[in-house]
Amino acid sequence: MSASVKPRDAASLLLLRQEKDETRVLMGRRPTHSAFAPDVFVFPGGKVDRQDGQTACPFPLETDTLRSLRTGSSVSLRAARALANAAIRETYEETGLLLARPADFRAPGPGTWHAFEQHGLGPDHGALRMIGRAITPSTSPVRYHARFFVAQAAGTRGELRASEELVELDWYPIGSALKLPIIDVTHFMLEETLRWRQTREGREFRQPRRRLFVRYRAESPVLAYEALRDPG
Numbered sequence: 001m002s003a004s005v006k007p008r009d010a011a012s013l014l015l016l017r018q019e020k021d022e023t024r025v026l027m028g029r030r031p032t033h034s035a036f037a038p039d040v041f042v043f044p045g046g047k048v049d050r051q052d053g054q055t056a057c058p059f060p061l062e063t064d065t066l067r068s069l070r071t072g073s074s075v076s077l078r079a080a081r082a083l084a085n086a087a088i089r090e091t092y093e094e095t096g097l098l099l100a101r102p103a104d105f106r107a108p109g110p111g112t113w114h115a116f117e118q119h120g121l122g123p124d125h126g127a128l129r130m131i132g133r134a135i136t137p138s139t140s141p142v143r144y145h146a147r148f149f150v151a152q153a154a155g156t157r158g159e160l161r162a163s164e165e166l167v168e169l170d171w172y173p174i175g176s177a178l179k180l181p182i183i184d185v186t187h188f189m190l191e192e193t194l195r196w197r198q199t200r201e202g203r204e205f206r207q208p209r210r211r212l213f214v215r216y217r218a219e220s221p222v223l224a225y226e227a228l229r230d231p232g
Contacts, residue, residue: 004138007145009079011087012045014131014193015097017153022173023197025190026095026153027180028166036142041180043189044094044166045087047144052089053082054108058122059101064207068130068228069147071211081125087149088123089113095169096161099124099151119157127155129205131193132212134185137219148189150196152205184221185214 015026027041061069061084069080088099089112098115103122107113116122128149136143153171162169172180174194178187192212196202201209210225 005141005143007135007143009048009083009086010046010144010146011048011083011090012043012146012148012189013087013091013099013128014043014148014150014189015091015095015099015153015156016150016193016197017171023194024171024173025177025193026097026160026169027172027177028094028162028169029181030165031167034165037183039181040186041168041172041177041182042166042186043148044091045146046090046094046165048082048086049089051108051111051113052085053078055081055085055089055113055123056105056108057081057084057125058103058105059124059126061125061128062207064228065125065128065130068207068211071226071229083147084125084128084149085123087128087147088125092116092158094163094166096158096163097153097156098158099127099156101155121157124155127151129207130211131196131208132189132214134188134214135216137216139219146185150193188212188214188221188223 017024029041030037032038092098100121101124105122107117131148131150133147135145196208209228213224213226215222
């Protein structure tokens with residue numbers, strides 16, 4: 001029996017927009033040729049890259065969000081910042097929206113972060129809340145340890161645009177999004193976000209006191225909650 005592939009760190013962002021009593025989430029469909037999750041609807045996101053760990057943090061993660069990131073998964077402070085950067089960078093690359101604020105920001109090298117620098121904007125980690133994490137099944141040839149953040153669309157700048165990685169990009173009511181072609185993890189995170197938004201914490205956009213954790217036994221998902229606590 002061959003050894004399973006080690007999961008790569010990744011991050012996704014659920015951008016939420018409130019319209020009266022309805023919460024909408026930004027999602028798009030992966031093209032047919034995608035190596036991972038083709039033809040299904042997903043949140044913007046992807047794996048952490050080298051520059052994500054080198055990029056400055058002008059607006060740091062809120063204390064409770066940082067604690068949530070570091071609880072139960074041995075995440076260093078540097079790795080936590082890299083995950084937050086990955087979620088913001090991938091969202092810009094896939095949707096054209098920058099979760100950022102004016103700052104004296106310098107990109108660590110050529111690439112996507114130069115767009116932030118050119119706009120005089122720095123990634124806004126402070127706008128992020130963490131809703132959950134998930135580890136791809138050990139039987140999968142492509143594996144990720146993905147962290148799922150939520151943020152308010154009002155904190156973004158730029159114009160929404162589809163990309164080579166996400167088509168049919170739109171703001172979907174969460175109830176409608178649950179009926180789209182989606183994988184199980186996406187379904188679980190949408191349901192968790194909907195539950196959170198119905199609580200006082202969610203209405204005030206505060207970090208949830210518990211975090212959803214999805215892992216697998218063979219191909220069957222196992223859901224658990226991890227209470228927010230100080231990392232060891």
